[in-house]
Amino acid sequence: MGDLRQALGEDAPNDAEHLNRRLRSLRPDGWEVPTNKDDRTLPVGTYRLDAKGWNPSLGPRPRREAISAGKRRRVFDRDSRRCFICGVGSGEPYPGEPNSQAVLTVGHRIPRELGGSTELDNLQTECKRCNEPVRQELGLPETLAELLPEVRRLRKQELETLLSWLQAGQRIRNRVDAAYDRARQLSVTEREQLVNTLRDMIHGSGAAR
Incomplete structure (x- = not known):
């Protein structure tokens, strides 16, 4: 320099x-x-x-290969519409930042600038903060050989938890988590209707007891 x-x-x-x-x-x-x-x-x-x-x-700057809308939807659906790196969902605030709002995009596990492709295996859902322009400075992602020593230090229960998350393709969330993720994708009007419906259901359940 x-x-x-x-x-x-x-x-x-x-x-x-x-x-x-x-x-x-x-x-x-x-x-x-x-x-x-x-x-x-x-x-x-x-x-x-x-x-x-x-x-x-x-001459003119070459155009980059674009990610189609269909491929973007497939990536979002596969990753449960949550950032693959930090786990935040679309529109959710970041921890400790109640006024923030996460925006999701499709990023490259290995950035294009480091030789990454637009194949599905190299694409993942990322929030704007975790997107690859920020990660380019970190170089290539970690390899299995680099990760295994840390994995071998985990206890049996921790290994079982990690295995279940990997097999599910995500950190396992309960039914309420999943319903909340889907509800956040509704329109404002539909979310208000759902809030009212939930109140009626809870009130009705309480009255029935």
Whole structure:
């Protein structure tokens, strides 16, 4: 980074993080510039240019492969319409932030800038905060070989819980959780109607006792 700042001259911003962001912003255009987070053999603060990508002298920027609406619905349905990373649902507040509201999108397990595809196996539901532009700085996701030592330290009951979640494809939620997730997708009017219906059901059940 010091060499880069020197090459850019005195007019370049002297903020190292600003230059880091500018370099990382090249990745969506096909530039491969790994750091120590991608390759531990690199010294901290060093980038390596592996491949040159698009630049304005090459003409119009190539269009990216879009994710179809049908594929987006399949990903959302498969992931129970919750962020695969943090578990938040669409429109829900983040823990400790009652005024926040999560927005879901479809992200790539391995970001496109790191070679990820748009195949279903590489797509997952993510909230905007967990989406891959934020995760690009973390490098490639963890592998099974890296995870197994931690898994082997779990107790039997913890292993059984983890197994049940993996087999279900999600952290297992009870029927009330599932009903709540579905209710949040209703229109405002339908949610109000459901609230009234629930009140009637509870009041009726109470009167019958």
